[in-house]
Amino acid sequence: MTMISRPRPMWAQVADHLTREITAGTYRPGDLLPSEREMVASFRVSTGTVRRAVSELVAAGLAESQQGKGTRVKSTPSALPGYALERAPRRRSDATLPPAIEAPAVSRTTLTGAAGALLQAADHDAVVIDQMRQDPQTGARIAHRTYVPMATVADVPNAAEPMDPDAIMDQLTAAGLQSLTVTEHVTARGPLPDERTALGMDAAGPILITYRVISSKGRPLMCMELKTSAATTLLTYQVTPPKAPSGRTRASA
Amino acid sequence: MTMISRPRPMWAQVADHLTREITAGTYRPGDLLPSEREMVASFRVSTGTVRRAVSELVAAGLAESQQGKGTRVKSTPSALPGYALERAPRRRSDATLPPAIEAPAVSRTTLTGAAGALLQAADHDAVVIDQMRQDPQTGARIAHRTYVPMATVADVPNAAEPMDPDAIMDQLTAAGLQSLTVTEHVTARGPLPDERTALGMDAAGPILITYRVISSKGRPLMCMELKTSAATTLLTYQVTPPKAPSGRTRASA
DNA sequence: TATCATTTGTTCGTATGTATC
DNA sequence: CGATACATACGAACAAATGAT
Numbered sequence: 001m002t003m004i005s006r007p008r009p010m011w012a013q014v015a016d017h018l019t020r021e022i023t024a025g026t027y028r029p030g031d032l033l034p035s036e037r038e039m040v041a042s043f044r045v046s047t048g049t050v051r052r053a054v055s056e057l058v059a060a061g062l063a064e065s066q067q068g069k070g071t072r073v074k075s076t077p078s079a080l081p082g083y084a085l086e087r088a089p090r091r092r093s094d095a096t097l098p099p100a101i102e103a104p105a106v107s108r109t110t111l112t113g114a115a116g117a118l119l120q121a122a123d124h125d126a127v128v129i130d131q132m133r134q135d136p137q138t139g140a141r142i143a144h145r146t147y148v149p150m151a152t153v154a155d156v157p158n159a160a161e162p163m164d165p166d167a168i169m170d171q172l173t174a175a176g177l178q179s180l181t182v183t184e185h186v187t188a189r190g191p192l193p194d195e196r197t198a199l200g201m202d203a204a205g206p207i208l209i210t211y212r213v214i215s216s217k218g219r220p221l222m223c224m225e226l227k228t229s230a231a232t233t234l235l236t237y238q239v240t241p242p243k244a245p246s247g248r249t250r251a252s253a
Numbered sequence: 254m255t256m257i258s259r260p261r262p263m264w265a266q267v268a269d270h271l272t273r274e275i276t277a278g279t280y281r282p283g284d285l286l287p288s289e290r291e292m293v294a295s296f297r298v299s300t301g302t303v304r305r306a307v308s309e310l311v312a313a314g315l316a317e318s319q320q321g322k323g324t325r326v327k328s329t330p331s332a333l334p335g336y337a338l339e340r341a342p343r344r345r346s347d348a349t350l351p352p353a354i355e356a357p358a359v360s361r362t363t364l365t366g367a368a369g370a371l372l373q374a375a376d377h378d379a380v381v382i383d384q385m386r387q388d389p390q391t392g393a394r395i396a397h398r399t400y401v402p403m404a405t406v407a408d409v410p411n412a413a414e415p416m417d418p419d420a421i422m423d424q425l426t427a428a429g430l431q432s433l434t435v436t437e438h439v440t441a442r443g444p445l446p447d448e449r450t451a452l453g454m455d456a457a458g459p460i461l462i463t464y465r466v467i468s469s470k471g472r473p474l475m476c477m478e479l480k481t482s483a484a485t486t487l488l489t490y491q492v493t494p495p496k497a498p499s500g501r502t503r504a505s506a
Numbered sequence: 507t508a509t510c511a512t513t514t515g516t517t518c519g520t521a522t523g524t525a526t527c
Numbered sequence: 528c529g530a531t532a533c534a535t536a537c538g539a540a541c542a543a544a545t546g547a548t
Contacts, residue, residue: 009516035532046518048301051533059458061484067533068526182492188441188459188483205312206441206459206483212492230441230459231314237490239435239465262535288513299537304514320514321545 010045012193014053017043019192022062022073032070033063059190098135098142104162105130115147118185118213119220125150127160132198141199143227152221159222168214168222177216185211188230195227205231263298265446267306270296272445275315275326285323286316312443351388351395357415358383368400371438371466372473378403380413385451394452396480405474412475421467421475430469438464441483448480458484 008016021027034042039050054071057063065071106129116122129146146168153160156175163171172180188206191199195207212224261269274280287295292303307324310316318324359382369375382399399421406413409428416424425433441459444452448460465477 011516037532048519049517052516054533061458065533066526067524068531070526070532184490184492186439186461186488186490187486188461190443190459205314206443208439208441233440235439237437237439239437264535290513301538302536305535307514318514319545320543321512323513323545 011049011052011056014039014043014045014049015056015193018053018057019060019062019194022057027073029073031073033073035070056190056193060192060195061189062192097144098133098140100131100144101134102132106160106162111147111149114185114187114209114211115223115225118211119147119149119223121149121151121220127153129160129162131162138232139200140228140232142233143195143198143225145225145227147223147225149220149222156221168224172214172216172221177221179217180221181215183213183215185213186235191229199227199229201229201231205229208233208235210235264302264305264309267292267296267298267303268309268446271306271310272313272315272447275310280326282326284326286326288323309443309446313445313448314442315445350397351386351393353384353397354387355385359413359415364400364402367438367440367462367464368476368478371464372400372402372476374402374404374473380406382413382415384415391485392453393481393485395486396448396451396478398478398480400476400478402473402475409474421477425467425469425474430474432470433474434468436466436468438466439488444482452480452482454482454484458482461486461488463488 018027018033027033033039033054036047036050036054039045039053040047043050054063054065058065058071061074063071063073106127108125109128111119111121111124111126115126116124119126127148127150129148131144133142133144134140135142148159155177156172158171159168159175169180186208188208191201191207195201199207201207208226208228208230210226212226214221214223271280271286280286286292286307289300289303289307292298292306293300296303307316307318311318311324314327316324316326359380361378362381364372364374364377364379368379369377372379380401380403382401384397386395386397387393388395401412408430409425411424412421412428422433439461440463441461444454444460448454452460454460461479461481461483463479465479467474467476
């Protein structure tokens, strides 16, 4: 049982508590959360408070409610959506990131969810490097996280050290890894209460998440995750027009 | 005053009503919406119902609430966020869209919000072509909309007719427009209640929105908007690794 | 500075509807 | 059919921020 104190809204505290229990594995994917009535009893709060907390989890993609059945922990928290819409981008221009406002924090975790799926290394261990960044002009914050699987650390010793995102490619090629490809995935979801505070999101609204995966000959080497408030950030891609429209003037669908 | 019947949840009906009044101009950007108490009185519903409705508008980016002041209509509904994060994509692969499941609907509106800003033609008139698409495998729905400003219609007569997105580039080059560039913008926000039904979103969660702008020599010609449920769709971009890392091995930040 | 009315934010408790098993 | 669980709706009270008096 976790203590519930005053200043932070009680619905947020309940949501935090459930989030911790889910990420800690107390409730495993597919499990049913306690029913609303049970939580009302155990947390000693009203139904509205519990409903608000659960709806935050659902908005964040951690759980799924269904009338008559219950609220179930999502099979893979923040997993990848089923339908992949591939876009056709081309031109290169330096991927500029705003400056860091904190020292990088290095830790180690087990790969789960989207990062695990994209790195094809679910349940494997990885080094994660967290660094908060902020655009001086607009104040927009970006939570930057790099996942480096242990297999990559073995091949590229420097990879586990915090470095500028632009310098990573150089390190990989210096380590002899060839034919590097980069794929970027974009998705969005509602923020968890603690993500909202970390990103300094005053208003409501979802967060944009991009995963940039660097692979060598089809083997994923590392993954860089970018979380920003969708309300303050616009992702922009330069795209090539379909190559030289020679003769194929396709008709309407 | 709009009639409020039963089957659709009352909070959704109130949200729909407010959305119509905002888009119709009854409440202009910057205006305060009626206070919760006033709406409770005028709609004859409870405070909770009004709060739910208003929170939907806020999540969709149409309005902004502030304690002690009121709820204000956002300066530009679904406007562009301030901070632009430019990514560095490269490789081309055909931008595949799932098949259409409805006949295209053509209408005409005034450009506002993000589309108006991106086309640099706010408050100008444009032809809009709506077409719902659906992926057969996953059932993911995509609301596809093309904005063709009247200025472009004048130069490219066929542009105002529904056609396959891939064929548009051909039409533009056939009309003599040169050095075409394509820029794609990605953002996300909470869905309006009617968008949620249109996209068949059962669960909660935000929608991903991409704007693909085609320009000729810096002049925006048209804009294609794509709205999908973020829970079911993953946007994917192929990106070029920074060109030939010759010697510049940048150190950490 | 202090007070007050207004407005949104939070929390409570209850009742009813509806899907699931 | 009944039990369970979430969804909707109601009404009340107090807290906290705001702006004017």
